[in-house]
Amino acid sequence: MKKIDRRKFFKGLVYSLVSLEFAYVFFRLLKLDKTALDETNYYEAGDISFFEKGRVYPFSSARFFLYCLDDGGFIAVSSRCTHLGCIIQFNADHDRFECPCHASAFEKSGEVIMSPATRALDYYPIAFKGDKVLVDNSRPCRRSKFDQSQVMYV
Amino acid sequence: MKHPSMAKAINQFLLHLHPKKVESRAIVFNRTFGFGGIAALLFVILFVTGMLLRFAYVPSGAGAYDSIVRLQNQVIFGQLLRNFHYWSAMLLVVVSFLHLVRVFYSQAIYYERRKNWLYGLLLMFFVVSSNFTGYLLPWDQLSFWAVTIMTNMLSYIPLVGNFLANMIRGGEAVTEETLLRFYNFHTGLLPLLMVFFMAIHFWLVRKAKGVAIAPAEKSEKVDTSPNLVYKEALTALVVVAVLLLFSFFVDAPLLDKAKPLVSPNPSKAPWYFMGFQELLMHMHPAFASFLIPLFVIELFIVIPFLPYPKVNEGVWFFSEKGKRITILSAVFTIILTLLLIFIDDLLLDFNHWFPGLPVLITEGMFPVLLYFLPAGGFIFYLKKKMQANRMELVIASVTMILVAYLVMMFVGSFLRGEGMQLIF
Ligand code: HEM
Numbered sequence: 001m002k003k004i005d006r007r008k009f010f011k012g013l014v015y016s017l018v019s020l021e022f023a024y025v026f027f028r029l030l031k032l033d034k035t036a037l038d039e040t041n042y043y044e045a046g047d048i049s050f051f052e053k054g055r056v057y058p059f060s061s062a063r064f065f066l067y068c069l070d071d072g073g074f075i076a077v078s079s080r081c082t083h084l085g086c087i088i089q090f091n092a093d094h095d096r097f098e099c100p101c102h103a104s105a106f107e108k109s110g111e112v113i114m115s116p117a118t119r120a121l122d123y124y125p126i127a128f129k130g131d132k133v134l135v136d137n138s139r140p141c142r143r144s145k146f147d148q149s150q151v152m153y154v
Numbered sequence: 155m156k157h158p159s160m161a162k163a164i165n166q167f168l169l170h171l172h173p174k175k176v177e178s179r180a181i182v183f184n185r186t187f188g189f190g191g192i193a194a195l196l197f198v199i200l201f202v203t204g205m206l207l208r209f210a211y212v213p214s215g216a217g218a219y220d221s222i223v224r225l226q227n228q229v230i231f232g233q234l235l236r237n238f239h240y241w242s243a244m245l246l247v248v249v250s251f252l253h254l255v256r257v258f259y260s261q262a263i264y265y266e267r268r269k270n271w272l273y274g275l276l277l278m279f280f281v282v283s284s285n286f287t288g289y290l291l292p293w294d295q296l297s298f299w300a301v302t303i304m305t306n307m308l309s310y311i312p313l314v315g316n317f318l319a320n321m322i323r324g325g326e327a328v329t330e331e332t333l334l335r336f337y338n339f340h341t342g343l344l345p346l347l348m349v350f351f352m353a354i355h356f357w358l359v360r361k362a363k364g365v366a367i368a369p370a371e372k373s374e375k376v377d378t379s380p381n382l383v384y385k386e387a388l389t390a391l392v393v394v395a396v397l398l399l400f401s402f403f404v405d406a407p408l409l410d411k412a413k414p415l416v417s418p419n420p421s422k423a424p425w426y427f428m429g430f431q432e433l434l435m436h437m438h439p440a441f442a443s444f445l446i447p448l449f450v451i452e453l454f455i456v457i458p459f460l461p462y463p464k465v466n467e468g469v470w471f472f473s474e475k476g477k478r479i480t481i482l483s484a485v486f487t488i489i490l491t492l493l494l495i496f497i498d499d500l501l502l503d504f505n506h507w508f509p510g511l512p513v514l515i516t517e518g519m520f521p522v523l524l525y526f527l528p529a530g531g532f533i534f535y536l537k538k539k540m541q542a543n544r545m546e547l548v549i550a551s552v553t554m555i556l557v558a559y560l561v562m563m564f565v566g567s568f569l570r571g572e573g574m575q576l577i578f
């Protein structure tokens with residue numbers, strides 16, 4: 001081991017601090033903090049009465065599908081595949097979501113049917129206002145599995 | 155010579171890179187295959203063509219694709235310029251890889267060359283990063299989805315993955331912000347860093363007294379100029395000529411403008427990352443995108459620092475036995491990897507066979523064991539039956555890693571079609 005005297009120690013300390021400082025400044029530059037701009041930004045999906053039970057409605061430019069369950073509950077699933085981020089499509093023949101990229105398949109609730117994806121599709125918070133269904137498509141919620149608490153009722 | 159002063163200037167410039175006299179055995183072409191020099195030449199070509207491309211390119215979501223189309227259709231030699239840059243970049247990845255393979259197998263990474271191996275690994279990282287950041291710039295369907303796939307591969311790294319991926323993209327998805335960021339890395343920071351580290355790299359080659367050659371009783375020194383300089387000039391001319399000719403006839407790909415709402419089927423990462431994508435199809439991401447790459451990188455870093463009973467600097471494959479072991483390991487790995495890829499695709503479904511177990515075991519441990527048990531058995535066989543020493547075992551392991559990656563890259567790129575299903 002080389003001996004470290006006081007002078008060396010302080011020199012090293014100053015160098016590390018200065019480098020850290022620069023690293024941090026650069027890092028903040030890359031990590032533009034957008035949380036300040038983020039306000040809940042509800043997307044109006046349509047009249048509650050319009051949606052039929054058991055069907056899936058695509059909102060492709062807003063990047064979600066609205067699924068109206070058989071019991072009348074709603075869940076908004078993200079169209080972004082949890083495998084590597086491709087955009088899934090609804091396959092009406094198979095009655096499930098399918099990813100074009102590497103063939104993952106998902107239940108209408110977002111649950112994985114076929115790998116390579118290992119995690120259920122993200123879902124978005126839903127609110128009901130008057131007779132409208134509103135979807136907060138700025139805040140995807142990660143989940144590993146589907147469970148009943150993610151379904152919203154009027 | 156017609157212009158003696160010019161010749162002198164060129165020679166003197168080159169003598170800043172080379173010593174005045176070199177070992178005659180060091181400049182035989184198949185000592186280095188000129189890979190390092192070709193990489194340096196490609197870097198210069200990329201620098202010049204890149205500077206020119208910057209005049210035509212608009213780094214914004216709305217303008218990028220159209221500026222490329224305009225360059226190709228309306229600028230004289232615009233298409234050629236783009237092709238030349240594109241194919242040089244692809245070749246640089248290939249040549250850097252071959253260079254790495256060359257220095258490893260010719261035992262040129264030990265003792266005073268250790269440090270340069272590390273700088274070399276860093277340069278390799280920069281080469282791949284440069285290529286990857288440049289890949290996004292045309293902003294077409296190919297580049298948009300390739301970068302989406304690749305950055306999402308990063309997000310599987312435990313704990314920091316998501317953070318890292320978002321940091322690189324500047325958000326949850328690939329957007330215009332990502333484009334600007336990649337543009338700045340590609341045309342600013344990365345080239346600058348590469349010039350800096352290449353300078354160190356070259357300096358360390360000279361400090362180690364040139365490329366590694368086996369010790370011999372009689373060594374013969376010859377003048378660098380013209381002996382080495384002519385060879386370098388000839389190699390450079392051939393490379394430039396072949397690249398230009400290729401660029402005349404083969405256009406760099408350009409698909410439709412990026413459509414963030416429509417993924418093409420199938421979507422693939424850039425070809426040099428296809429090995430990873432293939433790996434991800436067979437095992438849990440914690441292994442495929444984190445533990446295994448970490449293990450490989452670590453191994454590559456420590457190779458020159460391990461204690462060896464013997465190093466044969468400059469001797470290809472260490473020994474005749476080393477050569478046989480290399481070939482044997484390559485053949486074994488090709489068979490094992492292909493076999494397991496097909497078996498896994500057609501037969502195995504651990505996740506459904508053991509529904510009670512966590513995926514980390516069914517999709518992680520099981521496939522890993524399935525691969526590493528036979529591979530470990532093979533290494534054991536080399537050690538016990540062939541009496542391989544530590545150096546030969548390291549050569550075998552590195553061969554297996556490199557070949558496995560190449561096989562996966564090949565399968566992912568050529569044998570997978572729609573929905574990433576195997577096509578025969
Ligand atoms: C931009 C990329 C690179 C450039 C321009 C470059 C350039 C060079 C050049 C000109 C040489 C002289 C010998 C030769 O031509 O083979 C050299 C040697 C060397 N390079 Fe690289 N290189 C690059 C990347 C790498 C990589 C990726 C590695 C490996 C991790 C590496 C490791 C080495 C080592 C260990 C030597 C010494 C070889 C010997 O002494 O025989 N370099 N490099």
Ligand code: FES
Pocket residue numbers: 081082083084085086099100101102103104116117
């Ligand atoms: S991105 Fe959907 S399966 Fe790979």
